[in-house]
Amino acid sequence: xxxxxxxxxxxxxxxxxxxxxxxxxxxxxxxxxxxxxxxxxxxxxxxxxxxxxxxxxxxxxxxxxxxxxxxxxxxxxxxxxxxxxxxxxxxxxxxxxxxxxxxxxxxxxxxxxxxxxxxxxxxxxxxxxxxxxxxxxxxxxxxxxxxxxxxxxxxxxxxxxxxxxxxxxxxxxxxxxxxxxxxxxxxxxxxxxxxxxxxxxxxxxxxxxxxxxx
Amino acid sequence: xxxxxxxxxxxxxxxxxxxxxxxxxxxxxxxxxxxxxxxxxxxxxxxxxxxxxxxxxxxxxxxxxxxxxxxxxxxxxxxxxxxxxxxxxxxxxxxxxxxxxxxxxxxxxxxxxxxxxxxxxxxxxxxxxxxxxxxxxxxxxxxxxxxxxxxxxxxxxxxxxxxxxxxxxxxxxxxxxxxxxxxxxxxxxxxxxxxxxxxxxxxxxxxxxxxxxx
DNA sequence: ACCGAACCGTAACGTTCGTTACGGCGATAG
DNA sequence: CTATCGCCGTAACGAACGTTACGGTTCGGT
Numbered sequence: 001x002x003x004x005x006x007x008x009x010x011x012x013x014x015x016x017x018x019x020x021x022x023x024x025x026x027x028x029x030x031x032x033x034x035x036x037x038x039x040x041x042x043x044x045x046x047x048x049x050x051x052x053x054x055x056x057x058x059x060x061x062x063x064x065x066x067x068x069x070x071x072x073x074x075x076x077x078x079x080x081x082x083x084x085x086x087x088x089x090x091x092x093x094x095x096x097x098x099x100x101x102x103x104x105x106x107x108x109x110x111x112x113x114x115x116x117x118x119x120x121x122x123x124x125x126x127x128x129x130x131x132x133x134x135x136x137x138x139x140x141x142x143x144x145x146x147x148x149x150x151x152x153x154x155x156x157x158x159x160x161x162x163x164x165x166x167x168x169x170x171x172x173x174x175x176x177x178x179x180x181x182x183x184x185x186x187x188x189x190x191x192x193x194x195x196x197x198x199x200x201x202x203x204x205x206x207x208x209x210x211x212x213x214x
Numbered sequence: 215x216x217x218x219x220x221x222x223x224x225x226x227x228x229x230x231x232x233x234x235x236x237x238x239x240x241x242x243x244x245x246x247x248x249x250x251x252x253x254x255x256x257x258x259x260x261x262x263x264x265x266x267x268x269x270x271x272x273x274x275x276x277x278x279x280x281x282x283x284x285x286x287x288x289x290x291x292x293x294x295x296x297x298x299x300x301x302x303x304x305x306x307x308x309x310x311x312x313x314x315x316x317x318x319x320x321x322x323x324x325x326x327x328x329x330x331x332x333x334x335x336x337x338x339x340x341x342x343x344x345x346x347x348x349x350x351x352x353x354x355x356x357x358x359x360x361x362x363x364x365x366x367x368x369x370x371x372x373x374x375x376x377x378x379x380x381x382x383x384x385x386x387x388x389x390x391x392x393x394x395x396x397x398x399x400x401x402x403x404x405x406x407x408x409x410x411x412x413x414x415x416x417x418x419x420x421x422x423x424x425x426x427x428x
Numbered sequence: 429a430c431c432g433a434a435c436c437g438t439a440a441c442g443t444t445c446g447t448t449a450c451g452g453c454g455a456t457a458g
Numbered sequence: 459c460t461a462t463c464g465c466c467g468t469a470a471c472g473a474a475c476g477t478t479a480c481g482g483t484t485c486g487g488t
Contacts, residue, residue, distance in 0.1 A: 110328065113391045116324065178338035178339070
């Protein structure tokens with residue numbers, strides 16, 4: 001019941017155990033058992049219970065651990081100045097699509113969706129916070145910077161981000177979660193990232209201004 | 215293991231039982247038990263097993279039953295002639311958002327996502343076929359009709375539909391599946407359906423032609 | 429060398445739940 | 459009226475799995 005592990009304080013051995021749990025999660029989904037995790041990690045169940053409290057604690061720690069590993073595309077001021085807004089958005093879209101279509105992300109989101117239904121744990125909110133919301137926090141300053149430099153026109157930053165979300169991800173995530181055999185090559189991801197970015201500019205480019213990228 | 219029920223041939227009593235299973239699914243998610251369903255339906259477990267074979271058979275029949283009840287927005291030729299393309303798309307978006315945000319749809323999709331992970335049943339493909347794919351089959355003729363009448367310009371119908379998908383649904387479905395407390399009033403749905411339709415036209419309107427809706 | 433802590437492997441316990449079996453009851457046909 | 463059939467309610471069985479307990483091993487500190 002209780003969560004024994006702070007996200008920051010993890011032994012290397014504990015990280016290895018969580019990686020094993022992650023692997024189990026990818027292969028067995030929510031049906032993973034404490035026994036299978038302990039076998040994969042070559043550790044005893046007693047250790048699992050001592051470290052993580054109970055099954056939910058292990059799952060929560062695993063989700064947190066994976067979330068901490070995900071490279072949220074970071075866009076800071078210097079990046080904004082060096083790269084054009086178009087290139088920044090395009091790269092962001094590319095990274096995002098790549099993460100979303102990874103086996104790890106799919107397994108994690110499936111688990112979180114399941115638990116959001118059973119209502120016992122708050123894995124859903126953890127994934128939400130580290131997924132959708134983290135993306136918003138990263139991208140919204142970029143959008144507002146684009147507005148300040150006169151490249152974009154919009155009123156509500158959050159709504160604008162959600163439109164970008166829709167243009168980039170479309171039906172990809174739900175299809176993958178439902179088990180659709182959807183293969184996204186790097187080339188296809190790049191191509192669509194570019195197209196979605198163009199569409200985004202079409203919708204939000206400042207009307208009486210120079211076009212982005214000339 | 216075996217599926218005993220054809221989707222078409224369902225007694226009234228059996229439909230009532232499946233509705234009870236649906237209710238159980240909404241409250242308990244994947245954790246619903248045969249006992250709870252039999253209690254809700256006021257039937258015996260023996261009957262459940264005789265009719266549906268086993269637990270998976272019951273779940274599959276329930277998903278099929280709900281899928282058969284969902285009103286996929288139907289757009290036929292006569293509708294296309296009576297209503298403008300804009301109004302048609304807007305209504306389609308509205309119906310779709312309403313379905314997606316209903317408790318039933320959320321519960322069903324959660325279950326399907328869970329099972330797509332465990333890989334035992336094909337609930338995911340059933341939901342996919344009756345959700346995302348059914349929508350595509352309905353809307354794509356509309357888009358092509360719009361292209362033929364010179365209102366829209368696009369090359370790939372499927373890609374165009376997926377863009378519409380993204381503009382309409384954005385982050386709504388994944389947030390709801392992950393348990394985000396997102397309340398969509400009818401007014402908000404209508405407003406966004408209109409906005410998404412406008413954005414869609416901005417992206418795909420024929421360049422050298424009269425604007426849709428004057 | 430000795431001690432204690434941490435950990436591994438495994439056995440054991442208790443619960444939950446899918447599945448099956450059985451007795452009773454109302455309806456319907458002969 | 460009686461026999462059969464479908465269904466209800468409940469009890470019982472068995473397996474899976476979360477959780478706990480225990481003996482043996484490793485390892486760092488003294």
